[in-house]
Amino acid sequence: xxxxxxxxxxxxxxxxxxxxxxESAEDARxxxxxxxxxxxxxxYDKVPERVVTNDVGITELMFALGLEDRxxxxxxxxxxxxxxxxxxxxxxxxxxxxxxxxxxxxxVLDARADLVVAGWNYGFREDGGFTPDALEKLGIPSYVLxxxxxxxxxxTSRGIMPPLDALYTDLTNLGRLFGVEKRAEALVDGFEKQIxxxxxxxxxxxxxxxxxxxxxxxxxxxTSGRYAAPEQIITEAGGVNVMHDVADSWTTAGWESVVERDxxxxxxxxxxxxxxxxxxxxxxxxxPLRDVSAIRHRRIVALDYADLVESPRNPSAIARLGAYLRxxxxxx
Numbered sequence: 241x242x243x244x245x246x247x248x249x250x251x252x253x254x255x256x257x258x259x260x261x262x263e264s265a266e267d268a269r270x271x272x273x274x275x276x277x278x279x280x281x282x283x284y285d286k287v288p289e290r291v292v293t294n295d296v297g298i299t300e301l302m303f304a305l306g307l308e309d310r311x312x313x314x315x316x317x318x319x320x321x322x323x324x325x326x327x328x329x330x331x332x333x334x335x336x337x338x339x340x341x342x343x344x345x346x347x348v349l350d351a352r353a354d355l356v357v358a359g360w361n362y363g364f365r366e367d368g369g370f371t372p373d374a375l376e377k378l379g380i381p382s383y384v385l386x387x388x389x390x391x392x393x394x395x396t397s398r399g400i401m402p403p404l405d406a407l408y409t410d411l412t413n414l415g416r417l418f419g420v421e422k423r424a425e426a427l428v429d430g431f432e433k434q435i436x437x438x439x440x441x442x443x444x445x446x447x448x449x450x451x452x453x454x455x456x457x458x459x460x461x462x463t464s465g466r467y468a469a470p471e472q473i474i475t476e477a478g479g480v481n482v483m484h485d486v487a488d489s490w491t492t493a494g495w496e497s498v499v500e501r502d503x504x505x506x507x508x509x510x511x512x513x514x515x516x517x518x519x520x521x522x523x524x525x526x527x528p529l530r531d532v533s534a535i536r537h538r539r540i541v542a543l544d545y546a547d548l549v550e551s552p553r554n555p556s557a558i559a560r561l562g563a564y565l566r567x568x569x570x571x572x
Contacts, residue, residue, distance in 0.1 A: 275413045278389035279400060284381055284417055288355035294343045294363030296320045297551030298385055301410055302357070303331030304427060304552040305420050312351040313338035315363070319512050321544040326553070345370060348380060357414075359385030360398055361490065362549070383417075386410050387469060387489060387550035398489040399467020404435070404476070407469075407550050431555045435476050438562040442478025443569035451479040451565075452503035452534065453548070456512065458522060460492045469550050470507070473543075477562035478569065479505065495528050505568055506534040507561065511545035539568055 274283045290312035293299045299314040304327075313336040323332050338347045343363045348356055356375055358364045362385055364371055372382040386406035388398050401409070408428045415424025443449070453470040455462040464470035465486030474481045482501040483493060506523060510516035520540050529535045541564050547557035 273417050275383075275417060277413065278384045278386065282381070282383075284355070286354075287418060288381075290351060290353050291355045291357060292338065292343065292348055292351050292353040294356075294358035295549070296323075296546045297549040297553075298357050298359065298362060299335075300326070300328050300331070300546065300551050300553065301414060303328035305411065305414055305418065305423055307414075307418055307420070308334045310418060311335045312353055313347070315339035315341065315343045315347060317341065320546055321511065326546075328552075343370065344368075345374070345378070348375070349378070353380055356380060356382045357385070358382065359388030360390060360396075362388055364388075383413070385550060387467070391467070391487075393487055397487065399465070399487075401467075403467065403469040403472045403550060404431075404554065407431075407552075407554060410550070411552075427552065431552075434555045435558055438478075438559050439476055441566065442476070442562055443566065447569045449479050449504035449539075449565050449568045450482050450501065451505045451507055452482050452498055452501070453507050453509065454519065454523065455490065455509040456514065456519070457492070458526075461495060461498065462490065463493050464548075465489060465491050468548075469554055470509075470548050473548065473554060473558050473561060474507070476558045478565045479561070495526075499528060499532060502532055503534045504537075505539045505541065505565065507548075508540060508542040509545055509548050510542040516542035537571075 271286045272283060274281055276282075289310055291302065291307070291310050292312050293302055293314045295316045299316065302308070302311055308331045315338050318340050323329065338351060343356065343358060364384065372384060375382050386401065386409045387403055389400045391397050391400050408431070411424045411427055415421045451474045453464040453474070455464070463483050464481065465488040466481065466484045467487070468489035471481050471484065482498070482503045486493065508516045508519050520542070523529060523540060524535060524538070534540060541561070543557050543561065544553070546553050
């Protein structure tokens with residue numbers, strides 16, 4: 241049993257599966273596959289061979305499934321952290337980096353893409369007309385990241401299921417589309433076991449530290465409601481997201497609401513031109529926050545951007561944040 245668990249966890253952590261044998265993408269049984277994506281059924285007529293992805297988390301979903309040979313390229317800024325030590329480094333070495341901004345119609349056409357995998361605010365956007373409908377008119381199918389699915393609460397509100405369920409849904413769907421169901425199943429199983437191990441050690445009840453996720457912004461902070469990945473990363477690690485009541489994924493809040501909710505810990509999303517250290521200095525020096533518990537006790541920890549958007553790095557982020565929150569709970 242212990243050997244089987246170790247093998248599952250190892251497969252979940254690496255693209256190679258630690259020598260495990262999985263089916264090839266060439267083994268897809270049927271050329272047409274119907275998936276449920278963002279609440280609607282979408283039929284793909286064939287197994288894609290020239291996939292283009294947008295952003296780091298989506299790109300690494302493909303790498304984790306061992307689908308580099310099915311990719312024509314990816315787009316993402318070069319401010320998403322050090323890629324040289326991630327488990328899927330080989331994927332970055334093999335697949336062309338098409339743009340250090342976000343995908344465009346020109347990128348996709350130049351790459352002769354036969355599938356675009358992106359998300360709302362992760363590449364897909366109404367301004368500029370880069371949408372699944374626009375791609376369909378060009379004869380190019382798309383798959384929308386489940387974390388980003390619009391939920392109908394407003395025109396732009398996102399999130400239709402718990403964030404880890406979104407991760408597992410996308411791994412399962414892409415596994416079916418590319419004929420690598422066993423690899424997808426092993427990844428999901430390994431992730432679930434890894435997270436269950438963290439959950440078993442997590443603080444319980446009133447001992448759970450409250451956590452505010454700080455992405456960016458000085459006048460108005462950008463943060464995570466209950467439908468973005470940080471919600472479950474924080475929860476499974478043993479904390480409570482102070483913005484749980486916000487029915488959206490990534491969104492803005494007011495500093496007054498942060499002060500009112502008085503988080504025990506602040507998690508910084510580390511990416512972009514402003515370093516995590518500069519973000520930390522701002523938080524510590526921002527007068528309205530001076531009485532917030534996390535600021536008074538200097539309980540501020542940084543996680544990479546790719547840890548905090550839907551990606552196969554989420555379970556590892558839960559483990560690392562869980563270890564930190566246990567030290568905080570031990571102070572109480």
